[in-house]
Amino acid sequence: MYYRTQNENGSYNTRCLDCLLTIAFSVESEKELDHLEARHLCPEKALAQLLAQHRAAEAHAARN
Numbered sequence: 001m002y003y004r005t006q007n008e009n010g011s012y013n014t015r016c017l018d019c020l021l022t023i024a025f026s027v028e029s030e031k032e033l034d035h036l037e038a039r040h041l042c043p044e045k046a047l048a049q050l051l052a053q054h055r056a057a058e059a060h061a062a063r064n
């Protein structure tokens with residue numbers, strides 16, 4: 001999830017709502033925003049994924 005805002009001069013900013021990091025500011029086009037957002041490696045999402053994997057492994061271990 002990303003939160004986009006537009007500046008007075010028409011350029012865009014975008015912020016990741018998961019880690020609250022500003023990914024880009026004063027970007028000329030929405031196409032560029034798409035590109036920059038796709039390139040963002042979110043630490044929050046990676047952490048959530050890691051925790052989910054850990055929980056799944058623990059649940060598996062508990063069953064055996």
Ligand SMILES: [Zn+2]
Nearest residue numbers: 016018019042
């Ligand atoms: Zn992020």
